[in-house]
Amino acid sequence: MPFWLELLICACLILGSLFALVGAIGLYRLPDFFTRLHGPTKATTLGVGGTLIASMLFFAHHTGSLSLHELLITLFLFLTAPVSAHILSKAAMQQKVQLFEQTRGQPWDDDH
Numbered sequence: 001m002p003f004w005l006e007l008l009i010c011a012c013l014i015l016g017s018l019f020a021l022v023g024a025i026g027l028y029r030l031p032d033f034f035t036r037l038h039g040p041t042k043a044t045t046l047g048v049g050g051t052l053i054a055s056m057l058f059f060a061h062h063t064g065s066l067s068l069h070e071l072l073i074t075l076f077l078f079l080t081a082p083v084s085a086h087i088l089s090k091a092a093m094q095q096k097v098q099l100f101e102q103t104r105g106q107p108w109d110d111d112h
Helices: 001-029 037-064 068-094
Strands: none
Touching: 001 037, 037 068
């Protein structure tokens, strides 16, 4: 395997891991449901995407052909993550989930 390809795969893996770490920290540290929803849906999606791109590059070099499995997983992930986040936020709005004090006053907050 050429060194530049190994370097590119390592960069994709490290970048994907950093995005996944940022998403996990955001899920843990952010104060309420609506702000916590951004961690897994934004950063972690990019983290998994970086890992899948690295996997696609690695197996494309070893098999000599483009692997469609990683491409389909990435497409499915990028289509379903925003939809699931939208559904979760709509359900939380319907259940009137409490907001953290500093996030009050937003346009979707009826109590303010």
